[in-house]
Amino acid sequence: MNGRRPFVLYTLMAFGYAFLYLPIVTVIAYSFNESRMVTVWGGFSTKWYAALFANAQILDAAKLSLLIAVLSSTLAVVIGTLAGLALARFGSYRGRGALSLMTSAPLVMPDVMLGISALFLFITLQQLTGWPGGRGVDTITIAHVTLCVCYVTIIVRSRLVQMDLSLEEAAMDLGARPWKVFFVITLPLIWPALVAGWLLAFTLSLDDVVIASFTSGPGASTLPIVVLSKVRFGVTPEINALATLLIVAVAIGVTLAGWLMHRRQR
Amino acid sequence: MTPQHPQQQSPWLALWFAFFNDLFRYLGALGRELGGSRGRLLVLAVPLAWLALFFALPLAIVLKISLASPVAGVPPYTDLVALGPDGRVTIELSLAGYLRLLTDPLYVASYLNSIQFAAVSTVACLLLGYPIAYGIARAGPLARLVLLTLVILPFWTSSLLRTYALIGILRTNGTLNQILLGLGLIDAPVQLLNTNLAVYIGITYNYLPFMILPLAANLMRLDYTLLEAAADLGARPLKAFLTVTVPLSLPGIVAGSLLVFIPALGEYVIPELLGGPDALAIGKRIWDDFFMARDYPLAAAVAVAMLLLIVVPMLVFEYVQERDARREARR
Secondary structure (H helix, E strand, C coil), X not given: CCCCCCHHHHHHHHHHHHHHHHHHHHHHHHHCECCCCCCCCCCECCHHHHHHHHCHHHHHHHHHHHHHHHHHHHHHHHHHHHHHHHHHHCCCCCCHHHHHHHHHHHHXXXXXXXXXXXXXXXXXXXXXXXXXXXXXXXXXXXXXXXHHHHHHHHHHHHHHHHCCHHHHHHHHHCCCXXXXXXXXXXXXXXXXXXXXXXXXXXXXXXXXXXXXXHHCCCCCCCHHHHHHHHHCCCCCHHHHHHHHHHHHHHHHHHHHHHHHHHXXXX | CXXXXXXXXXXXXXXXXXXXXXXXXXXXXXXXXXXXXXXXXXXXXXXXXXXHHHHHHHHXXXXXXXXXXXXXXXXXXXXXXXXXXXXXXXXXXXXXXXXXHHHCHHHHHHHHHHHHHHHHHHHHHHHHHHHHHHHHHHCCHHHHHHHHHHHHHHHHCCHHHXXXXXXXXXXXXXXXXXXXXXXXXXXXXXXXXXXXXXXXXXXXXXXXXXXXXXXXXXXXXXXXXXXXXXXXXXXXXXXXXXXXXXXXXXXXXXXXXXXXXXXXXXCCHHHHHHCCCCCCCHHHHHHHHHHHCCCHHHHHHHHHHHHXXXXXXXXXXXXXXXXXXXXHHXX
């Protein structure tokens, strides 16, 4: 652009960002509304936050969701890093196409597909072997890991590909076995990708409602399942408070991460 | 262990063991191919085994169940292959589910509707997202970071909660109606929630970051001297944009569009929360057939049909991914 301020571009961008943020800003505003009705501004109040923390159903579901999210992200990072390694470093081999396909298919597959297939697997396994006895934390975690592995794989793989191979080669020239090269050289260099993968898997697991609905059982209600059942009937003020808390947490995290990355690039 | 009725002594168990036999033989051959390195084999085997067991096998099971018939009981579908006490093997396949899909107007309409929802929303995402991606790509380092962060923030926020936020906006007495009334553009509140329009808005809103991020990544790698060359040759900015930038950003457009279109086809939450009773979608059909009607074979058939619908775009996506990854590796 020859020096002219791209007015059209800025307007279009502003419109797009406004579209992205209007609902978020609205929910935050409503969470502080004294009145339950969204049309009336009853004054500033934090009573919905108090109501949120007094709601045992929501708190229990939140604890369960956090547990499942931590378990699935950690497992997903382990498996995803192995998959990323296999795809980025091993050249051509027999199973490569299958691995590549299976690590990019869940990325675009609709959730209902992943959920219903996982559930049918568990039902069939139960028929054949007696495990799993019922559905709960373990089944949800397994399904979430399967979903998250592909995201981790992509992140780790792209980071491995960008990495300078000469460092690994130098280590191997000096006599290090492959496992040692991985843990001493590669891992310290790709750890930001592992952290990013963990956080992404964590978020996906925490947010998922469809897969969890299919693979959970009675007594294992995750937070999104509870939220979905509550919001089917319209706006609920406690959910506004919950949404605001989550948005603020994500905002802090994302800003922090962005700032850290900015500093590293200096 | 659930007690096994003799009639249910499953031939599937034999298949199960045969599967593992073949798996280990395959892994052995693989190990020899990788130069005998047991470490490498382990690195490959773990993700391969996990995904084969928890991703590929379930899809095969969905196919199997789609060919069963619904019965009352646990599990609520018939066994395809039954070994009778007299040694007879009965194979019973049912295409009732698939026939229903082809003939029942509800299902035909659901598929067409889902495609329409996904396609229109993809275009909307492209129109809204391209300027943002372009602005991000052209911005200086600090502005780019801020703009990207502003896009990533909704991306990391729970999509369920963001869809819920749209309810508050689109209701009859919600924010959007209040704005329109305040601006004098309408006289009375317009029905926005529980309409197809709400579903379009919802899908576009949720998937917009998925369009912006690959597009921005692609636009950031563009060679902008080409635009300068076009300007030197006398092209006006708009023409240069249309003839140079857009074609070069096609891989990004394709990647972003697939990332929006394919998952949007199977969306359940958005049509359920934002759409009305006429917002037919495959995702809703699968959910309702499974949870409400408890008709597992029908739900499985709907899922298999949906899989067939998305398999072509998915393979395109996979091919593009693989090609881009190899291109990155070669740089």
